Amino acid sequence: MIKALLEYQFLQNAFFAGILASVVCGIIGVVIVEKKLVMMSGGIAHTSYGGVGLGYLMGFEPIIGAFLFSIGAALGIGYIKRKGGARSDVVIGLFWSLGMALGILFIALMPGYPPDLSSYLFGSILAVTKSDLYLMISITLIVTLVIVSLYSYWKAYLFDEEFAFIIGLKTAFMEYLLLVLVAMSVVVLIRVVGIILVLALLTAPAATAGMLTSNLKNRMLYSILFGNVFCMAGLWISYALNIASGAAIVIISVMCYFLFYMVHTFFLKLKRKSIAAANGKS
Template identity: 50%
Template sequence: MMELLQYEFMKNALLAIILASIACGIIGVYIVVKKIVFISGGIAHASFGGIGLGYFLGINPVWGIIPFSIISALVMGLVSKRTKIPEDTAIGIIWALGMSLGVIFIGLSPGYAPDLFSYLFGSILTVTTTDLVVMLILDLVIIKVVFLFYKEFLALSFDDEFATVIGVPTMKLYLLLLCLIALTIVVLVRVVGIILVIALLTIPAAISKQISTNLKKMMFVSIFVSAVFGVIGLILSYQLNLASGATIVMVSVIGFLLCQFLKLCKR
């Protein structure tokens, strides 16, 4: 077991899991309690356009995905709340639009797209030091913003109508929260890829919700839970020679089912 840590790529992979767990542990809590799983999935998929843009421009796809995911988060938030188009319809349309843009950009790019698959389904064993630095910075941004707006995000998540009545700028905060979701997706993209990202954004938080009495505790528990799933998934994928992202998701789903089973037994 310990000999795995001698490999540089294993150390990086473990660090990536810790950094990813912090982001998805914190933001996943808001996604679960505010029930915005669908829009989060939409932002994740639409950000594929950013990956395509990165290939097209010949830059690191991370620099394409950051602005692209933030813009799609804002557009989705505004279109779903400020127009008469039903929210789920708006999300569905922008979800598909982002992905098609990505496909078109990649088609227009010269040559072929190396490791495109790793952005879709994750490739934790190829995480570079640059990736880790980007993840660390985004984690710090997420922690800082949540720390500053903890009261406001709590009011917004618990009862946004009442929050609006007492003057909380709910629309702006909602858009800010969607931007944090976009950044979290960027943090997670190397670990599980944009297609599978929604699993890490929901499962750890859903498990921790069952045992937590307040949001802060729920965040710490879900960070811990997602780190445990990540490490187990990583080891299993290495030993069984399976795709890492998909294995982590499978471990999370099994963990979720186990928790549901234990909950049933307790009754």
């Protein structure tokens, strides 16, 4: 694998794409898990399929269409949610379905044979191009800079939104900004694991890291580390066994999460028993 990595450009692109995806899912994933926005992230991701279909129909880069649709879905869901005009789960479900339906419609309207969309639906890290990498680098830098530069505000907003509002923090702006960052992160992850599987890579590393520490900064760092391990292991398995890269990455992510969960639960039970025994003696 290492020899092939040095020889083949597509493996080098996949390697760097995995690192960039890990940074994004490590940072934004922790925020998503903490704010319980997992399903909202899924709605944004699936809405982006409409942009992929529109890109093919109109003749521009599909990932750009996915980016525009993701941003539109994030702002639309956020606006309706804040106005309280409808239940958020209903709105998310409708955006989710609408995006997928529009994608199917746009592809059906194309003349000739329809394109193969499996890489957008299920990911293909081995098919990442230079232009994909440049877009991923730009988005990753923006997401990282926004989180790092406003870290203290994010910390207040995540752990006590009411207190953040009382001290003068513009929570509405923070919510919209967070949803836009989620949409941008989705675009980075689409080429790695695809629209259908993006939720797993957004949540599994962050949820696993949450079992190791409650410190926000450490959780983000651990999540980035886990994301790198999952992506590199999935990349190696997909190359060695010639299977879908997105599926391999997601399977490893989910299996590792459940393994950590079982170990974490086991040690929690031991701790509780020891505490109960100590209290009984006293």
